Amino acid sequence: MSLEYPGAWLCWISPMVGAVLTPLFAKINLRVRDYVAVLFSLFAAISASTMIPLLFNATPLFNSESFDWIPSLNVKMGVVVDPLSIIMANIVAWISFLIMVYSLSYMHGEPGLTRYWFFMNFFIGSMLLLVMADNMLLMFFGWEGVGVCSYALIGFWYRDSKEDWLKCWVGEGDEAYPPSHAGMKAFIMTRIGDVCLLASIFVIYAFAGTFSYSELLERIDQWAPTISKAGLLLPAAILFFMGPVGKSAQFPLHEWLPDAMAGPTSVSALIHAATMVKAGVYLVARVLPIFWLAYHVLRISELSAFFTIIAWIGAFTAFLAATQAMVSREIKKVLAYSTVSQIGYMFLALGAGGLLAHGLVEGLTSGMFHLMSHAIFKAALFLSAGAIIHAVESRFMYHMGGLRKYMPLTYVAMWLAALSLAGVPPFSGFWSKETVLAVSWEAGLLGPFVLAVVTAALTVFYTIRMMGLTFHGEKSHRIVELEAEGHKIEEASPVMYVPYAILAVASLGIGVVGWWMEEALHRALSSMTPYAALHSLVPSVQAEVETVSPQIITLPLAIVMLIVGAIPAYFMYVSRKVDPSAIVAKSLLLRTLHTFLFKRWFINKMYYNAFAYPLMSASRGLYRWIEVGGFDRALAGFVSGVVGFASQFRKLQTGFLNYNIIGILMGLIIIALILLKLGGLW
Amino acid sequence: MIEELLPYTVIVPAVASLVTLGLNKPLGRWNGIIAILTSLLSIVIFSVSTYKIFAGLVSSYEKIYDWVVTSNLVLRFGFRADGLSSPVALTIALVTALTALYTVKLMRDLPNMGLFFSLYQLFFLGMIGLVLSTNLVVFFVFFEIAVVASWALINEWGTGEKEKVALKYFLFTEAGALCFLAGIVATNGYLQTLEIYEIPQKIAQLNPNVGILTAIVSAMLIGFFVKMAIFPLHSWLPDTYVEAPTPITALLSSAMSGLAAYATIRIVFLYTPALQYISTAMIVLAIITMIYGAANALSQDDFKRLLAYSSISQMGYILLGLGAAALAISMGFKSLAAIGATGSMFHYIAHAMGKAILFLLVGVFMVQVGTRTISQMGGLAGKMPYTAVMMFIGFFTLMGVPFTSGFISEWMIFTGAIGSASLVAEAFRIFMVIVAIIATVLTFAYSLWSIRRMLFGQAPPQLNEVKEAPLSFLTPLMVMALASLFLGMYPTIFTEEINKVILKLFTLTP
Amino acid sequence: MEYLPPQSYLALSLILLAIGFYCLVSKRNMIKTVIGLEIVTIAVNTAFMSLGWMRTYPANFIDPLAQTFVIISIAIGGIVAALALSLVVDAHQHYKTLDLKKLRRLRW
Missing domain, CATH: 1.20.5 (Single alpha-helices involved in coiled-coils or other helix-helix interfaces)
Incomplete structure (x- = not known):
């Protein structure tokens, strides 16, 4: 059995094997177990990288190879190797490896590490399975697999001990949640999305007879009109989208991600920033051509609602989460809300691209570019946050402050990543966010566009606020206490520092070559997949050709938003000239607004x-x-x-013999009568 | 050779049952070991037969004896192991053997052990005979044996108001069984046969009134619905499962309940003309049962009662697959029907594994922790790690998490359900099935909620002394967990063969 | 010799049956019940004989087979009476009374 793409199979099989072997290695030696676990993830990353040369071939890709698995369901076990999956797999695999290295130091000394390594490796395997699978059943294996690992890892500190309040819990007051609760909440909420996805997959299967992406695309003219006539295409599409909504924590299933911060920071970095939450984006990107084709070529007009909904949900979530990040008091929660917000941007790009007759590749490029750059800088941010939490032994930002003197390297790395998040040129975040704005402007989605632009300003604000509260200003009481106890606040160990430094520099690096990067991505997605060929199937619509390049609008707007967001934040949090709490206390409107935002728009409570x-x-x-x-x-x-x-x-049973004999007598008479009747003598 | 051995899967337990009954005192612990050995024998026989059938070497094994031969009544005592009955029998034998092993380890001071294992083996042989039978009357006889044996087991070794509960269970099941008997008698009257495999031919030959066939099928189904605890005939189940001794509950829940589903595929689906009238009722009742069982499970404080309601809900899943299959057959789509039915059977096997693990865990908790009330437990994952892993796998099988067998079975059931709903192309039907799929979130809710309350968080102070269960207790559970995981990743060995047999069964019909 | 037709003997046996049953139904004394039982036995024997004569009427003999059965029946009647009386004696020893209404342990 020779494989044409061994890397595609090994990248997800090897971490799963590693996961299963972890308990065995734990019996040998604990250090060995740690290193072996990291080694397996390295092996996965290398396997994924073996596919990168394929991106530079001239020949188009969209191949898969498969083995029969469940013939009665027409399901094969196969992998799809195309630019989308190769890029995603590499991002996932390498960031995972860096985070595994980081975990060596971050999780050192924690009880239950075997469980940690098991689930981390199993997660990497499941995530890569999700990415590489060529049919929806196999994809769903990976999809649920990452859900299980997420559940297990969020609830890693399942003892819910109150002593670890500052490290292991999340939230405050009546919204404080212990890790086990957070894990359960995450699993149940994502499951709601998953069952909608399942229902949709089955409906599509009922009409199309296949679970495989490529077959769905090829036979689309057979099944799509039939579903549409039954009035089920739009419901199926929307139900399908609910799965990514759940997994990627978009409105209305977004409430689990902030509370997922109860897990270890490395978990938050891996699962809830760089990979699992991107799974939804990836899935939508995977099926986008199918629905795009149905909409533009087969002219099933109801699907425009599908794309519009994606775009609106993305934009609204971006706005919603950004407002909540502005008032959050925990560093990881700021990053969590930020993740939700940025993923909203990705969905906006995908939805907008779907609406455009020639925008499929553009939408995909934009979404995937933002995915890539976000994964890198968000992972960097989370890992640095972890180092800070370790140092200060608390998750609250009011326990931090003035840390730039203590942790200069982290300070620099985190600023690099933060500027990327804020969308400052020439960082990668600037380019990717700008493409999102461009494609949504082209699609004519004015509402989402406005929301996205405003969110850009909010993003800058909360980013600078976070950095200011953490690194600038005076030392907090807690730091003073810690130092009095003899606990030194110092820079993170190199094992922790190097991974996020690499990521931060990568973010800058990609930004520097940003324009070229986008072009490369665009080229890869169009020339190496049949997507560009699909464009030619669409009859050209003159009205959609923009005479004005969107860049003219979006570039200046982006810069303006940067300034609008940055200036107040700088004065309030970095130079500390203005006191925000005083401003808020003075105005009833602002106070109400603050409570509204702090209580997560009361959505959590409502749920x-x-x-x-x-x-x-x-x-x-x-x-x-x-x-x-x-x-x-x-x-x-x-x-x-x-x-x-x-x-x-019972009353018949009197016990009197005489009454019994009366009964006998009655019976005799009746029998006699019957016999007489039968004998004809009556 | 296997043909000759088939009757022994029933005869050997019968003899062993007498042995343990008579030699109760001197045998002591060997009573249980004899029970394990007899079921082990069945495991061996059925493994060989399953392997041979699945490898395509044989299509089925049959051994038929003439039993009653008179001028107007011919009854043949037959055993038949084919691609459907063989894996089901293997599952039953496996669960029985593991539960017997568990009982021997866990319940050392069971009073009157000989009688217990004697009845246990009668129960076992009732189930096996039922699965293998080729004749409706023989089926009924074995069914009754199983019911009486389980009644006696609950009556003697149960907890709480055991006599009352046992009587309720018995009367309910008997009422259902009598409905089934009515169906059998009517079949004999209208179709002139009692052999299961002759029913399709006779229907084609004699072409009886569809109304009569529907009446027969409804009567049989009422009997089966009582056994499967479908709403509204379910109320015997919670009390019975809670008050029965734990190993018996494990057997009742995993093996016995689902046999009614097996019987439906075997028997009811042969009355093809009648299926179109009953399929809607089956689907509706299935969905109600799914949701009702899970909704009730959510608020239970007694772990065993929670699992009982969970069983009701899972039987709803199985019925959904069957209902979908019925609908598909009536519209002529045999292969789609086969998927739904295969899913149901596979879910029966998956549920057997998962539920057996969970119910046996109740026993472990009773011994190690001393309680089965959830509100008194907490933080047990730290104290009992292996037990916790078992509980996870058990619940995950029920939840339908991929990599466990429950996922594949649920996938197949839902494929069949939505597939057949789309055949009718009424949006309402499809909406109903979508509701059913969304209702599976309830299963997640009660499972995760129980796990959280029992395993996570802080342990209450009275549980400080709790220790991990000895591995010998957990070995049977681990075997079942491994089986569940293996089937979850490589389901083909079962699903394909079962699918083939079911398809053949369905194509027998006109 | 002139005999009454067999039907009259049948009527006689029915009257005896009625008397016997009346005795069984209404008497509270156990021994009177046994007497009633005996009367019923006599009635049955008489009926059997008259039915046997009805077969061979108008000949003046009764089917010997019928007579055989009746003789055996009389013997059995005697045995039944003996057994019944022994049961009555036993019951009297146990319950110290001959009143049937006192023997109510078999009620519900």
């Missing part, structure tokens, strides 16, 4: 009050009133009815 608690009460009520009160009582009533009826017959 608990509208769904979680009522469900439990409904269950209790169901049990009490219907099960016990209804069925059991009905049964008891039935039983006593039967018993009552039967006890009437």
